[in-house]
Amino acid sequence: MAAPDVYRIADNQIMDEIQLEKYIAKNDEKVAQKYKKLQSAYETDYDIFHQAKKPEYKPDNRIAVNFAKYITDTMNGFFIGIPIKVSSKDSSVDGYINYLDVYNDQDDNNAELAKLMKIYGRGYEMYFVDEEGEIGITYLDPMEAFMIYDESILMRPRYFVRIYKDSEGIRHGSISNETTVQYFDIDGGLHFRTDEEKVHGFDGVPATEYIENSERQGIFESVLSMIDAYNKALSEKANDVDYFADAYMKILGAKLSEPELQAIRDMRILNFEGEDGSKIIADFMSKPSADTTQENLLERIERLIFLISMVANINDENFGTSSGIALKYKLQSMNNLAKTEERKFTSGMNQRYKLIFSNPVSGMKADDWLKVDIKFTRNFPANELEESQIAGNLSGITSKETQLKVLSVVDNVNDELDRIKEENKLDTEGYEVNRGVLAEQTEAVDQGLGEERGRTKEEINNSI
Known part of the structure; x- marks a missing residue:
């Protein structure tokens, strides 16, 4: 299936000012029609706040429940709440990766990039050499950047475009190809x-596109219409509450003057007298209640929002009572989504290290990116006792490295292996020292016993 929603350019097409302006115009149109709406939803700016105003005498509540933010942040915490573990068996590669990640605060960059993918369906990462002569990494959203691919089946990146505004609102930007x-x-x-x-x-366009899925669809994009419907139903329910709190009074059979109406309103007392007083009707007009219908609608929409988005409502009162395998079954849909995103994110990270290691500034060999190991850990509720038991059962069956990967408390497997080796070395040295001391003590005791036996024998001979 051809990748949708991407920009392509022919191999023989020259990217001049006219062509670039056309691509920027296309992206501006996409920003206006799609990305701004997704951004607004995440920032709690829904259609309910922009609908036509009702007449002044009618209640006009505008209530929005930000399911988009809840779905995004919940899934992002589950997917990348535990930072990605990046390591290598090659000590030089492993050392540089750790330095690169710390230098660029990459754990935070990864989390923000993953959030952009969930909001917009895609996000971008750009690489550059900073003023310190180090390789820098930054993330960009599709409202300020886009990639242009060739027309081959491999979809090779040809150009990366970044756009920004200065303090005076004038737009500037940069376009990168494979060399410049x-x-x-x-x-x-x-x-x-x-x-x-x-x-x-x-060695290539210095940027990577990270995608949430092949369709480049945000995680809440498919339920956005339901979120709008939920907000409208909830707002109308609030309006009905206001209607009931401010009900109209009807008085039949008596004509009241303005002062009398004001007195009734202020004193809240009705007193009608006369021969026809029994025929006077005074009560409040009641509006037909649709509370049950509204509640059923709200409940159904809420359930469908979480069902279609495949993100669990972890704040549900019945959710917290589950544990063990039952809890994992409730999180199975999220886990399936996370596995898809993990494959896409791993592909992007492979491209990241391939590009970075190709730059002489890194000091790495161009193919060292093949030595990088990437490990994701789902943010399931941790059961450290269960993890330790599993790790213990793997002893003698798998390597120490595989054992340690089971434990969520271990941040870096290679560092933990080095610490274990150091502790074993210290224990061995301590044992050798203790054994030497014990040998010296044994030798001294043996020597003392020998001297004692010699004296005893001499004493016996003298007595004879």
């Missing part, structure tokens, strides 16, 4: 800065 990065301004038309084209040093 060129800057441009959009002010009365797009113009390249011909004097600022630079070689970026990476």
Whole structure:
């Protein structure tokens, strides 16, 4: 199946100012029609706040329940709440990866990138050499960047475009190809800065597109219409409450003047007298109640939102009573989603290290990215006792490294293995020292006994 929602360019097509302006216009249209709506939903800016106003005499409550943010943050915490473990059996590669991740605060970058993927269906990562001469990594959302691929079945990246606004609201940007990065301004038309084209040093376009799924669909995009329906139903329910709290009074059979109406309203007392007083009707008009219908609708929509988005409502009162395998079954849909995202994220990370290691600044060999191991850990409620029992049962069956990977308390398997070796070395040295001391003590005792036996024998001979 051909990848949807991507920009392509022919191999013989030259990316000049006119062509680039066309691609930016396409992306601007997509931002307006899709991305801004998804961003607004995550930021609690729903259609309910923009619908036509009701007449002044009618209640007009606007209530929004931000399911989009809840679904996104819950799934993101489950998928990447426990940071990704990146390691290598090659000590030099492992050391550089750890340095690179700390230098770029990569655990936070990964979490933010994963969140962008869930909101927009995609996110971007850009690589560059900073002013310190180190390789920098940053994340970008599709409202400010996009990738252009070739027309082959492999979909090779050809160009990466980044756009931003300065303090005066003027748009600028950069476009990178396989060897260089060129800057441009959009002010009365797009113009390249011909004097600022630079070689970026990476073997390929210095950016990676991370996708949530092959369709590039956000995690709450399929339930957005239901969220809007839920917000509308809840707001109308609040309006009905206001209607009942401010019900109309009807008085039949008596004509009241303005002062009398005001007195009834202020004093809250009715007193009608006269021969026809028994025929006077005074009560409140009651509006037909649709409470049961509204509650059923709200309950059904809420259930469908979590069902279709495949994200569990972990705050449900019945959810917390589950444990063990029952809890994992309730999280099975989220786990299936996370497995798909893990494969996509791993693919992006492979491209990340392939590009970074291709730059001479990294000091790595170009193919060292093949030595990188990536380990994801689902953020299930941790049962450390169960994990330790599983790890113990693996003793003698698997390697120490595989045993340690079972334990969520171990952040870096290679570091833990090094600490175990160091502790074993210290224990061995301590044992050798103790054995030497014991040998010396034994020798001294033997020597003392020998001397004692010699003296005793001499004493016996003298007495004879």
